[in-house]
Amino acid sequence: VNIADALRATRSRLVGVADHPSFEAELLVASVLQTERARLFARLKDPLREPARALLNRLVEQRRSGCPLSLLRGWKHFRNLTLFVSRGVFIPRYETEVLVEAALQSGSSGIALDLCTGSGPLALSLADEGSFSEVFATDISEGALSLASRNALYNNISNVSFFRGDLFDALPPGSPRFDTIVSNPPYIPTDDLDGLPRSVSDFEPRAALDGGDDGLDVIRRIIQSAPEYMRAGSALIVEIAPFQSPAVTALLRRSGFLDVRVFPDSSMQDRCVRALYPGPGTARGSFA
């Protein structure tokens, strides 16, 4: 069996499983050979030996049973970063990248906070691409925070501090007010969790997804508490499911936030809402 044979066989076993069987076959073969996809094509006639063959076979079986490709490879790109992923921690999605754009457009200096950081894509991108002096990041999951710290080290990012706990309660006493707050929290309505594809329901932690009856439990708590942690003019940016944009826009306006704006992702789906905090005494903080 040479590399060309392995690519052909892998591709045909991925038809009907992967959206892009040829591309995924190339990535998996490259991964067992510990090389880059682009380098495969000069080596098509080289033999694929053990243990790479057995490993490829195992990875293809796992992929066929719904395991996300990035979990098999062990990492995923997010903007400029290479992030380790692992079972039990939410895998960053490309649609989340728009939150970084929205945050940087709203100001990129001072101190930023990423609530529900997971493996750290937002906190680390803000530290990498913005000019923030410091970035704080919180999550309720110990596993997520240890992966996020590893990702900070690997990407050479040193000005992010991680804290474990429930939303803002994780912050240490005496924390500063933040200039930017971002979050991609759980936002899927509980009843929709059963209808998710197996690649999500079997491989992502439920606590990373479940947003309660209408999906907005965590987002509502973030909007309610955020003013205590913001300065006048600070931006709050949250990820949403597209159908939630009217409800979240209304919640933010009702709570006194200004300049509420919805940003679409690259598939033109409403993906995040950005709002500015006008300062103490102006936000009404009323919640229905």
Ligand SMILES: C[S@@+](CC[C@H](N)C(=O)[O-])C[C@H]1O[C@@H](n2cnc3c(N)ncnc32)[C@H](O)[C@@H]1O
């Ligand atoms: C949808 S994942 C997003 C992770 C990361 N921000 C990303 O975009 O890849 C939501 C994250 O929220 C965390 N989480 C859930 N409830 C939380 C809470 N009450 N306080 C803090 N983090 C929470 C989960 O552990 C999970 O890592």
